[in-house]
Amino acid sequence: MSKQDRISWQDVQNEVRQRISQRDWKPGEYIPHEAELAQEFGCARATVNRALRGLAEAGLLERRRRAGTRVALNPVRRAEFAIPLIRAEIEGKGQRHTHRVCLREMRLPPPDVQARMQIPAQVPQLFVQTLHLADGTPYVFERRWINTSAVPAVEGADFVTYSPNEWLMREVAFDGGDFTFSALTASAAEAEMLACSPGEGLFVLDRTTHHGGQVITSVRLVFHPGYQMHTRI
Amino acid sequence: MSKQDRISWQDVQNEVRQRISQRDWKPGEYIPHEAELAQEFGCARATVNRALRGLAEAGLLERRRRAGTRVALNPVRRAEFAIPLIRAEIEGKGQRHTHRVCLREMRLPPPDVQARMQIPAQVPQLFVQTLHLADGTPYVFERRWINTSAVPAVEGADFVTYSPNEWLMREVAFDGGDFTFSALTASAAEAEMLACSPGEGLFVLDRTTHHGGQVITSVRLVFHPGYQMHTRI
DNA sequence: CTCGTAAATATGTTTATACATATTATGTAT
DNA sequence: ATACATAATATGTATAAACATATTTACGAG
Numbered sequence: 001m002s003k004q005d006r007i008s009w010q011d012v013q014n015e016v017r018q019r020i021s022q023r024d025w026k027p028g029e030y031i032p033h034e035a036e037l038a039q040e041f042g043c044a045r046a047t048v049n050r051a052l053r054g055l056a057e058a059g060l061l062e063r064r065r066r067a068g069t070r071v072a073l074n075p076v077r078r079a080e081f082a083i084p085l086i087r088a089e090i091e092g093k094g095q096r097h098t099h100r101v102c103l104r105e106m107r108l109p110p111p112d113v114q115a116r117m118q119i120p121a122q123v124p125q126l127f128v129q130t131l132h133l134a135d136g137t138p139y140v141f142e143r144r145w146i147n148t149s150a151v152p153a154v155e156g157a158d159f160v161t162y163s164p165n166e167w168l169m170r171e172v173a174f175d176g177g178d179f180t181f182s183a184l185t186a187s188a189a190e191a192e193m194l195a196c197s198p199g200e201g202l203f204v205l206d207r208t209t210h211h212g213g214q215v216i217t218s219v220r221l222v223f224h225p226g227y228q229m230h231t232r233i
Numbered sequence: 234m235s236k237q238d239r240i241s242w243q244d245v246q247n248e249v250r251q252r253i254s255q256r257d258w259k260p261g262e263y264i265p266h267e268a269e270l271a272q273e274f275g276c277a278r279a280t281v282n283r284a285l286r287g288l289a290e291a292g293l294l295e296r297r298r299r300a301g302t303r304v305a306l307n308p309v310r311r312a313e314f315a316i317p318l319i320r321a322e323i324e325g326k327g328q329r330h331t332h333r334v335c336l337r338e339m340r341l342p343p344p345d346v347q348a349r350m351q352i353p354a355q356v357p358q359l360f361v362q363t364l365h366l367a368d369g370t371p372y373v374f375e376r377r378w379i380n381t382s383a384v385p386a387v388e389g390a391d392f393v394t395y396s397p398n399e400w401l402m403r404e405v406a407f408d409g410g411d412f413t414f415s416a417l418t419a420s421a422a423e424a425e426m427l428a429c430s431p432g433e434g435l436f437v438l439d440r441t442t443h444h445g446g447q448v449i450t451s452v453r454l455v456f457h458p459g460y461q462m463h464t465r466i
Numbered sequence: 467c468t469c470g471t472a473a474a475t476a477t478g479t480t481t482a483t484a485c486a487t488a489t490t491a492t493g494t495a496t
Numbered sequence: 497a498t499a500c501a502t503a504a505t506a507t508g509t510a511t512a513a514a515c516a517t518a519t520t521t522a523c524g525a526g
Binding site: 017020021022023074075076077078079080081082083085088169173174175176177178179180181182183184185186199200201202203204211212223225226227228229230231232233 | 250253254255256307308309310311312313314315316318321402406407408409410411412413414415416417418419432433434435436437444445456458459460461462463464465466
Binding site: 239240241242276277278279280283297298299300 | 480481482487489490
């Protein structure tokens, strides 16, 4: 009952969410079916459907045809996070983003990278190391492999005006990606890059980006000590 | 055109997704409006709306009333991840989950925890340290604060049959949470708990769980070396 | 009693229609 | 030209109706 006198799907969703949260409807229990709720709330079934569908997508409800809708046993099983876009992330904090290409060469990828990128063996690929800085202090160090047969135009890119990621975002399309978050212990090389002590625990994001079945690029981002990724539900 | 001869919203969504991915419609460009697409695909506007709404939620499209719909400049900006439920995660790998409560006492929370939990100063809270094991090897070490005034029943819980998280999931409702992912360098105590070397980089998840404006619990999960969190889009 | 089939039922989807709302474009008065 | 009211327009939402689909229940033949 927000604006008009009509009941909106948001109204229904809020009410249902509250009933779950207050445990009027307990985990595992079946809730009334759509038609019944529609009558209770005085709205169309489609409106209830819209509301419940959203809650099911969020993992709060489990729905099955004929069986009905019930409150999930383990409520809230997924959350969303923002994919870090380095420049946006840094500028969003009011800092200035710069980057420095440390290395750019054709190189034979190690077996694990070759497997992950699903590329033939013994074919050199473009390897780029870049350091991103926020107000001049190291922010994240990236080691990137680029599939040169999928992105031939990359041969002519020097990644000075645009960082590798920015260049790729502008030049090539992609339709999927794999993300792996982990931690590693800073090696001497990484410590020097990120201006921290060797042995420090660092946050790592490995990302592999696809387009049309092909792997475009595979990158490891090693963040500065103290980096945090945040989300809420 | 999957099953029937009718066009489904999924058909429309796939087609649009493809046009974006193939850059028939380029980032920043406006796409035809719903009525136009409905005519092109031979379906109702509601069907197109459903398709485009989903893509907008995924961050692929940006929609504004009157202005229209355009392809997002930075396509794909968010991804979903599964919130780790220790037991489910371990058993999902075919391993056996056990846990050991190492410490359980009332204790005065340090200032940062007190602030995060939005509780009055100088009031002791329940503090529990638990080690979770997979097939007997340390998996994750948790340090948890529980708001005893929000969950008075916790006084009588020994967390032997149910681990703290499982107990809380069963006993109390919650409606929101904060998640922070980071990395830390293993201290001597953490190294001993997780049977790793001090100084190793470890993956950390800090989670604060709310219900009705109150903080229920705040926990730090320190994972074993090599732990990974995975997701894809 | 068992197995397979038919009926029942709750959710899922599509459609046409109507109206709401945000935002841009237009036009008019000053 | 500028400011402001007004029209135009694309998306957003609500509804009733019809049908699709998955899944369970009931039933009947053997």
